[in-house]
Amino acid sequence: MKENLGIFVLVWFLLYGTCLGRFVVEKNSLKVTSPESLKGVYECAIGNFGVPQYGGTMVGIAVYPETNQDGCKSFDDDVSFKSKPGGFPIFVLLDRGDCYFTLKAWNAQNAGAAAILVEDDRVETLITMDIPEDEVKQADYLQNISIPATLIRKHFGDQIKNALSSGELVKINLDWRESLPHPDERVEYELWTSSNDECGPKCDSQINFVKDFKGAAQILEKKGYTQFTPHYITWYCPKTFVSSKQCESQCINHGRYCAPDPEQDFSIGYNGKDVVIQNLQQACLFKVAKESGKPWLWWDYVTDFAIRCPMKEKKYTNECANEVIKSLGVDVEQIDKCIGDTDANVDNLVLKAEQEAQIGNGSRGDVTILPTLVINNQQYRGKLAKGAVLKAICSGFKETTEPTICLSEDIExxxxxxxxxxxxxxxxxxxxxxxxxxxxxxxxxxxxxxxxxxxxxxxxxxxxxxxxxxxxxxxxxxxxxxxxxxxxxxxxxxxxxxxxxxxxxxxxxxxxxIDECKEKLACQCPGCKCKNTWGSYGCSCGGNLFYMREHDTCIGKSVKTQVSWGFIWVVILGLAAAGVGGYALYKYRIRSYMDSEIRAIMAQYMPLDNQGEVPNHLPHGDI
Incomplete structure (x- = not known):
């Protein structure tokens, strides 16, 4: 009874918090192009399963089955919604009620439908068709739903039925192009998740998505195309129950941050407190990795932790987590400092910020579903699968600015x-x-x-x-x-x-x-012979003659040789004569110069034969 009370407390708070908050129903447009009486644009709600065609459109015709109109049973073999060659895809209109939305989609998909339209069974505002929690552990087909699903209002659904019963063709264009904002060249997105791996197929699909999407996410992040942030949902325990065994096993920091027991059984396995601490560790790892300029390491850590430290193998421990952190080269001490004292009666700044971020702002509503993907501040609807999510993220880029990865085989x-x-x-x-x-x-x-x-x-x-x-x-x-x-x-x-x-x-x-020979464009000299070649031509001369192409003439080979050597000998003899003459001139001028210098010097010291004696002259007044 006490165990049930603990679960009730957390569930009560979840519902209470949701009522106080604001849950936004994500929508896409539905445009009817025929018949004339139904032409117009209508709102519809995107289902939280299947694959909405974010960024694109689908054109098809509506069909309302004669039997199994709620789609809760498999359609008979003679009922097929597959489009014929050259025909439009078929959108199956089904009634709400009697079974889960997901089962309706699965049965319609198996019968060949391209999409399903579920008509509400009451007059109300649009709601989000979700995967019910009590179906998760039994239904193994959920992750195989690949067609889009949308909910339409009752009045509109009745109008489609009336048109079909009158034999009119109802042509519909489902449009998701404006379902997500795409203002610029960068996409900002968040993944609200949990480290809990004991919630059945839903947890398994979440872990598989992280593994599959890791490569694409890291490419986008490393090249600056996106800015990614992981988030973790926590609840607080009402003060009246803080000291209860249930809150103590599911919360840290005196009831401030709580998570449900993984097995919903307080007597076995891990408890909610273990989940909160590991969520905090993952949030802190992202914070430390981002500060070091490597925020994409979060994807490596979460993937490796899920493989190396699963709950099922009793390895979901702090020691195992630290081994993974060390293998990625991240400082464990910084992460421990970020985590702080989980038993202290104080706020944890990281988890406090996470709780505040859960509250919706602008066009984004409160985050209450796990997991939830938020792209450009708008909640994504549909299954978490690599191709579907990559298509949605790519639709968040301003048109023509999408990176190359948006042209990959997964979504082309x-x-x-x-x-x-x-x-x-x-x-x-x-x-x-x-x-x-x-x-x-x-x-x-x-x-x-x-x-x-x-x-x-x-x-x-x-x-x-x-x-x-x-x-x-x-x-x-x-x-x-x-x-x-x-x-x-x-x-x-x-x-x-x-x-x-x-x-x-x-x-x-x-x-x-061009045949230069035929067109008389070359080899026109007397005695020249022309031969055309591909792209060119060749000329030759008769006898002992040589053809000069630049002058288009023939000259004698021997004459050319004699003249050349004769010219060379003339040059040699000329140079020799010039050398001898220059030497003779040089010798004559040097000798004449030297003779005149010597005679001048000797004349100063002795009379020469051709000079008379020179008398002595004394200065006046000497005795």
Missing amino acids: TNECLENNGGCWQDRVANITACRDTFRGRVCECPIVEGVKFVGNGYTHCEASGPLRCELNNGGCWKETQDGRTYSACIDDHSKRCECPPGFKGDGVNTCED
């Missing part, structure tokens, strides 16, 4: 596989302008090996830029014969295709060899 539309999506393509070079995206195909001239193609993408694309001749020869003519290759591609920014010298043509499809 594959419209380019049929008729190349109606886009331009070069079959020879295997180049196409068709590109699949999660929003549908686009016809956009590609960039291939660094070469940018320009054009409208539908009927025309051509290579542009200085490297264009490296790819498919820039779309110009090119041919090889006799070991020689000629190209009409001009490797510049002109985008021209021009036949090379020796050829004529458009440069794109053809370049024909």
Whole structure:
């Protein structure tokens, strides 16, 4: 009885807190395009299972089955909702009630439906179709529901039924393009989760999602495309019950932060307190990793912890957690400091911030469902699966700014596989302008090996830029014969295709060899013989003559040799004569100069034969 009281206390608070808070029903648009009487746009609520086509649309026709109208039983083999070739997908309209929403979706999917519309059975505001907790442990099909599910109002559902009963075609466009905001080039998203792994298929699917999505999440985070934050839901224990055995086993810090018992049995296994402490440890690891510039380590830790420290193997311990932390190179002491004293009667700053974050703000309602994904401050609806979540995150980027990972095989539309999506393509070079995206195909001239193609993408694309001749020869003519290759591609920014010298043509499809001999364009000198070659020509001279192409003339080979050597000998003899003459002049001028200098010096000390005696002259007044 006391154990049940403890569970009741936590459940009571959860319900009480939810009533005080604000739960937002996430919606998408439903547009009826025919019949005329129903034309218009209607609101509908996105189911919290299946795969909503975030960022995209689906067009189909409504069908209301003649039997099994609530979809609670498997449809007979003779009932098929599969669309025929060339036909529209079928959206099955089902009545609410008698079984869970998920079972209706599963039965309709197995019968070939592309989507289900559930008509409410009462007049009320729209609600979120969720996975009921008491079905989770029994239903193993939940994670295999792959069609979108939506709830519509009763009045609108009745109008569709009336139109169908009158034989009218009800054509519907389900539109999720504005279900999530997409204001800029970065997506901010949160995952509200828990380290508890003993809640059956729901916990298993959550762990599997983290493992599968880890690679994509880390790529997005490392390259700055996204900003991710993990969160953990906790409740507090009312003061009246803080000292009870139930609250003490499920809460820390004197009832401030609590989590339900994993097995909902206080006598076995781990308790809620263990879950709260591990949740706090994961939150602190993210905080420390983010401060060190590596927030993506959270994905590694949560994945490794689930593998190495599961509850089922009795390894869900602090010691095991520390081993995982050390293996990732994160400082355990910093994390312990962040965790603090879980027995102290004080607030824990990390968990206090988590409780405050649970309260909705702006367009985002309170977080009360585990797990919950929030993208650009809007709650995601649908199953947690890599492809579905990646599609939703990609829809949060401003159009045309999506990273490459948004074009991965997991979420591409594959419209380019049929008729190349109606886009331009070069079959020879295997180049196409068709590109699949999660929003549908686009016809956009590609960039291939660094070469940018320009054009409208539908009927025309051509290579542009200085490297264009490296790819498919820039779309110009090119041919090889006799070991020689000629190209009409001009490797510049002109985008021209021009036949090379020796050829004529458009440069794109053809370049024909010019016969220079036939057209009298070469070898016109007397005695010249012309021979045409591919892309060029050759000339020869008769007898012992040599052809000079630049002058288009023939000259004698021997004369050319004699004249050349004669010229060389003249140059040699001329240089020799100049050297001898220069030497003689040099000797004459030096000798004359030296003789005159010597005579001048000797004249100062002795009379020469041709000079008379010079009398002595004394100064006046000397005795």
